[in-house]
Amino acid sequence: MSNTIKVSVWRGQTEGAFEDFEVPRQPSQTVLDVITYIQRNIDPTLSYRFACRVGVCGSCAMTVNGRPRWTCRTHVDKVATDGTLQVSPLRNLEVVKDLACDMTEFFNKMNRAEGKFHPTKSRDDDFDMVLPDDPKRKQASQGIECIGCGVCYAACDVVEWNKDYLGPAALNRAWTLVNDVRDGGNAERIAAVSGDGGCHACHSQQGCVEHCPKHISPTHSIAGLKRAVAKSALKGIFGGDD
Amino acid sequence: MPVDIKIEQHKTDVLVLGSGGAGLFGALHAKAANPDLEVTVAVKGLLGKCGCTRMVQGGYNVALAPGDSVERHFMDTVEGGKWINRQDLAWTLVEQAQVRIRELENELGCFFDRNPDGTVHQKAFAGQTFDRTVHKGDLTGIEIINRLAEQVWARDIKRMEDHRAVALIPAKDGSRIAGVLMIDMRAGIFRMVRAQSVLLATGGGPTMYKYHTPSGDKTCDGMAMGIRLGLTLRDMEMVQFHPTGLIAGEDTRITGTIIEEGLRGAGGYLLDGNGERFMHKYDERGERATRDIVSRGMFQEMRTGTIAKHGGLYITMKHLDPTMVKKNFKGMVERCGDCGFDLVSGNVEVVPTAHYMMGGIVFEPDCKTEIPGLYAAGEDTGGVHGANRLGGNGVANSTVFGGIAGDTIARETTPGAPLVEPDQSAIDEAIQLCCKPLNRPPAQIDQVRTKLWDHMWEDAGIFRDAESLARAKATLDDLDGELDTIGVADTNLAYNLTWHDWINLKNLILVSRSVVAAATAREDSRGAHFRADFPDVRDLENSTYTVVRMKDDKITLGTEPVDFTIVKPGETLIDETAA
Numbered sequence: 001m002s003n004t005i006k007v008s009v010w011r012g013q014t015e016g017a018f019e020d021f022e023v024p025r026q027p028s029q030t031v032l033d034v035i036t037y038i039q040r041n042i043d044p045t046l047s048y049r050f051a052c053r054v055g056v057c058g059s060c061a062m063t064v065n066g067r068p069r070w071t072c073r074t075h076v077d078k079v080a081t082d083g084t085l086q087v088s089p090l091r092n093l094e095v096v097k098d099l100a101c102d103m104t105e106f107f108n109k110m111n112r113a114e115g116k117f118h119p120t121k122s123r124d125d126d127f128d129m130v131l132p133d134d135p136k137r138k139q140a141s142q143g144i145e146c147i148g149c150g151v152c153y154a155a156c157d158v159v160e161w162n163k164d165y166l167g168p169a170a171l172n173r174a175w176t177l178v179n180d181v182r183d184g185g186n187a188e189r190i191a192a193v194s195g196d197g198g199c200h201a202c203h204s205q206q207g208c209v210e211h212c213p214k215h216i217s218p219t220h221s222i223a224g225l226k227r228a229v230a231k232s233a234l235k236g237i238f239g240g241d242d
Numbered sequence: 243m244p245v246d247i248k249i250e251q252h253k254t255d256v257l258v259l260g261s262g263g264a265g266l267f268g269a270l271h272a273k274a275a276n277p278d279l280e281v282t283v284a285v286k287g288l289l290g291k292c293g294c295t296r297m298v299q300g301g302y303n304v305a306l307a308p309g310d311s312v313e314r315h316f317m318d319t320v321e322g323g324k325w326i327n328r329q330d331l332a333w334t335l336v337e338q339a340q341v342r343i344r345e346l347e348n349e350l351g352c353f354f355d356r357n358p359d360g361t362v363h364q365k366a367f368a369g370q371t372f373d374r375t376v377h378k379g380d381l382t383g384i385e386i387i388n389r390l391a392e393q394v395w396a397r398d399i400k401r402m403e404d405h406r407a408v409a410l411i412p413a414k415d416g417s418r419i420a421g422v423l424m425i426d427m428r429a430g431i432f433r434m435v436r437a438q439s440v441l442l443a444t445g446g447g448p449t450m451y452k453y454h455t456p457s458g459d460k461t462c463d464g465m466a467m468g469i470r471l472g473l474t475l476r477d478m479e480m481v482q483f484h485p486t487g488l489i490a491g492e493d494t495r496i497t498g499t500i501i502e503e504g505l506r507g508a509g510g511y512l513l514d515g516n517g518e519r520f521m522h523k524y525d526e527r528g529e530r531a532t533r534d535i536v537s538r539g540m541f542q543e544m545r546t547g548t549i550a551k552h553g554g555l556y557i558t559m560k561h562l563d564p565t566m567v568k569k570n571f572k573g574m575v576e577r578c579g580d581c582g583f584d585l586v587s588g589n590v591e592v593v594p595t596a597h598y599m600m601g602g603i604v605f606e607p608d609c610k611t612e613i614p615g616l617y618a619a620g621e622d623t624g625g626v627h628g629a630n631r632l633g634g635n636g637v638a639n640s641t642v643f644g645g646i647a648g649d650t651i652a653r654e655t656t657p658g659a660p661l662v663e664p665d666q667s668a669i670d671e672a673i674q675l676c677c678k679p680l681n682r683p684p685a686q687i688d689q690v691r692t693k694l695w696d697h698m699w700e701d702a703g704i705f706r707d708a709e710s711l712a713r714a715k716a717t718l719d720d721l722d723g724e725l726d727t728i729g730v731a732d733t734n735l736a737y738n739l740t741w742h743d744w745i746n747l748k749n750l751i752l753v754s755r756s757v758v759a760a761a762t763a764r765e766d767s768r769g770a771h772f773r774a775d776f777p778d779v780r781d782l783e784n785s786t787y788t789v790v791r792m793k794d795d796k797i798t799l800g801t802e803p804v805d806f807t808i809v810k811p812g813e814t815l816i817d818e819t820a821a
Contacts, residue, residue: 028490028582037493040688044731044740049404051292051457053495054577056384059291072495073580096404096428097737103288104403107395116392117351123344129360130353137356144353147384148291148391173392180353 002083005076007034009046010088013095018086019043031064031071031079035087035099048099055213058149062099063088068154070213090154106150106167113166114192115173118185128182139179143172143221145214152208152218164197168208168218171199175221178228190232199225247677248431249669254282254400255655257422257437259407259464261285262295263640264443264620264647266390267342269399271648272439278657282400284424284435286444289401290391292459293445294621295640298383299502300367301375302346302641303634304339307364310372312336313815319635320809322369323600323628324768324779326477326787329808331626334607335635338642343376346641350389354378367633368503368532375634380502380573386637402435404428404737407463408745409672410440410471410616413662419615420664423672427742430735432673436661439615439651442468442603443644446621448481450750450757451596451703452695453498455484464622466749468603469756470672473612474791476624476802477601478753479761482631482770483704485536486512487595488581489554496581498595501557502574503633505585506530508566512540513556513589515548520555534630537594538772541704544593554593559585594704598636600627600770601760604789609647617651619643625787629769679744682729687744690725693717694750702758707775711762718758722751759797760788782811 005025008018023037032050039046050060055073062071065079065086079085093101110116121128130137152168153159159167174193177183193199199222208218256279258269265283273281286292305315315336320327346352347362354376355363367375378385394401404427411434413420421436447460465475486501506512506529514520524539525531531539540555550556559567564586568575571585578585602624609617620640627635679687701714725748730741766780767773785804790797809815 026491026493028494028496030494030496030581033494033496036495039739040493041686044684045734045738047737047739049287050495051287051459052297053458054297054499055580056297056381057291057457059287073577075580075582077582100737102428104401107289107391110392111395116396117349117389119349119351121348123341123349125344125348127344127347127354127362130356131360132356132358140353145379145381145384146388148388177351180351182348182353183351 005034005080006084007038008084008086009035009038009099011098013097025076029076031062031069031074031076031085031087032060034076034085035071047097056147058147061090061149061151061154063090063154068151068211070149070151073213090150092154092156092159093150103150106153106169109166109170110148110173112192113170113174114185114189115170115177117177117180118183118188120182120184130181136179136181139224140176143176143216146172146216147214149213151211151213155207155211157205157207158201158203162197162201165201166193166197168222171202171225172216172218172221175224178225190229193225194229199229247673249673250431250433252433252435253661254435254437255280255657256282256439256441256651257435258283258441258443259422260293260443260445260620261289261391262293262443262445262620263386263390263637264644265441266290266387266394267641267644268441268443268619268648268651270390270393270397271645272652273397273399275649275652276657279652279655280400280657282402282435283394284402284405284407286406286459286463288403289394290387292457294447294456294460295637296383296387297457298386298637299380299500300633301365301377301382302339302343303367303370303374303632303638304343304376305336305372305374306340306343306362306376307372307374310374312340314372315374317809317814317816318370319632320628322630322632324630325628325782325785325811326768326804327628328625329806330607333808334646335626335639335642338646339638342638342641342645345645346386346389350393352378352385352389369632383637386641405433406742407444407467408676409668410442410467411664411668411672412471412613414665416665417614418662419613420662423669425676428737430738434664434669436664438659438661439617439655441647441651442616442618442622443620443647444622446599446602448596448599450694450698450754452699453487453489453593453595455487455498455500455595455597458495461746461749462753463749465602466752468622469752469792471613472791472793474604474789475602475756476604476787476789477628477760478624478756478790479764479771479788480600480629480769481596481757482598482600483533483537483594484597485533485540485594486557486592489552489591489593490581491552500595501590501592502571505557505559505571505574506536508570509562510557510559511561513558514543515550515555517556517589520547534770534772537704540594550591552591554591556589557592558589560587596703598631600624600629600631607646608650609643610650617647619647629771675748676745678726679728679730679741680732682727684731685728687725687728687730687740687747690721690728690747691743694721694747694754698754702754702761705772705774706761707773708762711758714758715755715762718751718755725751755797756790759790759799763788763799763801
């Protein structure tokens with residue numbers, strides 16, 4: 001292990017340039033530690049965002065050597081295979097400054113995909129009985145642990161081409177709700193995800209699946225949504241009471 | 243001044259500070275009770291992402307199961323709190339938790355784990371006489387905050403992200419709150435947000451200690467603002483330490499974060515630097531003793547025994563079935579692995595770590611504070627947990643009282659009603675404080691942070707005595723002075739983290755002073771507070787609690803008798819004959 005690592009860091013906003021730093025290596029060092037070291041010891045004006053430090057909040061995602069990652073959980077050894085690091089903000093989001101992005105659009109798309117629970121009961125009612133091995137519960141559980149870090153959104157080429165595309169995270173959330181037996185909003189949700197920027201815009205390139213730090217498969221969820229939309233369209237034509 | 247200090251103005255009916263369980267529930271309840279109110283949530287990072295509710299692993303304590311009762315939950319809470327809880331607050335917590343958990347599940351969509359028969363699963367958690375912790379795997383906080391955030395996004399609730407509050411501003415005539423001075427961190431400008439009602443829900447977070455668990459954005463901002471406004475805070479000496487935080491060496495953000503308690507429950511060993519077990523020297527239950535005892539044992543061992551390479555001790559699971567460890571502690575194994583540690587077959591270095599502040603701003607069961615128009619909920623407040631918080635009562639606290647705050651605020655706020663004139667001198671003073679480092683030659687502020695961490699850890703942490711606390715007090719005064727001489731590069735204030743680090747330290751030092759003052763005053767040991775010079779619990783019947791407030795830049799201190807309004811030490815609410 002060399003005593004230092006060369007780090008190339010994006011400075012600026014949409015317009016900007018990479019700036020090089022040399023940071024001492026430590027045995028247990030994440031990319032976030034490297035960025036923090038630069039801000040604390042070399043250039044106090046470097047901007048970046050982080051919060052939980054342990055892969056729970058998804059505030060610190062950045063592009064590291066070309067791939068979107070949580071920087072708090074990315075050990076330098078894993079990515080700096082040739083002894084260098086290049087760190088830039090997440091793709092497909094507006095840059096606030098240096099490594100920090102504005103995630104407003106990403107959050108808004110969660111809402112546009114009806115990625116929120118529509119209650120059918122209230123606080124005066126008891127919990128619904130839901131069997132843990134019920135197939136629908138299992139489907140919902142597969143995608144429910146998404147933390148909304150935006151890594152899939154940054155990895156997705158369709159998002160880059162089509163600004164209206166709701167993106168993998170929002171559609172994944174919609175799919176978990178389609179499988180949530182307690183939810184009453186599926187008519188709105190199916191309508192929300194079947195439009196131009198909805199599930200049919202996905203080309204199944206699987207960038208999301210490849211990069212998701214939680215090993216969730218938004219592609220699988222989106223395929224499920226496509227089936228649900230088709231089923232609902234058929235019902236619209238032929239009727240049905242399911 | 244070297245840079246232009248810009249101040250923009252903003253108005254809203256209700257301003258919520260913070261987006262954890264307390265803040266988001268406050269906003270949702272206020273909006274639900276009166277949709278005509280303009281409700282704004284301001285948060286230091288991104289909505290729903292920063293703060294600590296999200297980091298909750300354990301779960302949510304609530305008496306639901308047959309055989310359990312609010313009385314039982316209440317007794318566990320008060321006995322855990324070593325009888326200094328404000329009992330009407332503790333009662334509100336346990337009673338309203340029953341409502342809030344169903345609201346979370348049925349109205350907001352949290353999908354809590356179930357038993358094989360489809361009923362909600364409740365697990366055992368330390369210090370409780372009943373299995374009552376509702377959870378979603380070991381990521382309960384993520385589930386709760388994700389669901390709350392998406393409901394907020396769906397409503398007409400205004401968001402101010404990357405906005406930090408720097409001062410609670412009273413009305414010109416002092417009659418009530420007038421609003422909050424904020425820094426728009428992205429733009430690097432001040433923004434005076436005037437509001438009829440303000441909910442203080444920024445969370446605590448004892449990050450003044452060298453080893454700490456909370457989210458990195460947490461720096462006791464709410465308590466610091468409360469102290470500067472002249473509010474009374476109680477129980478500030480009560481800082482809870484978790485026995486096992488990761489320690490990964492200098493300059494590592496992950497240091498201090500939790501290695502879960504369940505590992506010791508499952509048979510994990512704590513080892514000294516030589517690989518020898520040591521906990522049986524301190525308690526016959528060994529590694530399975532309670533949080534406070536294990537933390538003290540480890541601290542003692544680190545002082546007198548052999549330490550590991552980064553100054554901590556080790557936890558190991560390697561004598562246990564690796565398949566069990568990988569399966570039952572998947573998240574922890576992965577987290578350790580990502581940072582270069584092998585939790586399945588190696589030794590992982592750990593250290594006790596500052597986790598939660600039981601103390602905070604004095605508030606009422608309806609979340610009102612001393613100042614009309616100012617409400618508080620969650621870890622910013624004191625009195626609910628007493629001297630120790632039970633695992634699983636933290637997220638119950640923030641969500642229960644956040645919701646109540648929203649209800650109270652809706653009752654007391656009129657959409658579009660005129661706003662009172664803010665006290666301009668308070669605004670000027672706050673701006674001056676924040677801008678102090680901008681007029682000075684830049685220097686490294688990191689040395690102040692390191693000293694604060696070290697001194698609070700050594701002198702005002704797990705072990706305290708009169709001498710160490712006197713040392714801590716003197717050090718804090720010096721550090722505050724030292725910080726004032728340090729400048730921050732100010733050519734661009736937009737997203738200037740180093741400027742915010744300076745303000746963070748200013749807040750942490752102030753709140754540390756109140757912790758040290760309260761710890762000096764409490765001459766007994768109970769709950770999270772251990773005085774080596776007064777190792778015994780004094781008589782519970784005559785329990786007192788500490789109060790601090792700031793007057794003329796000095797922390798003043800008092801003690802008040804605990805009013806046992808519901809149950810006295812030695813009594814119980816649990817009718818054993820009925821069971």
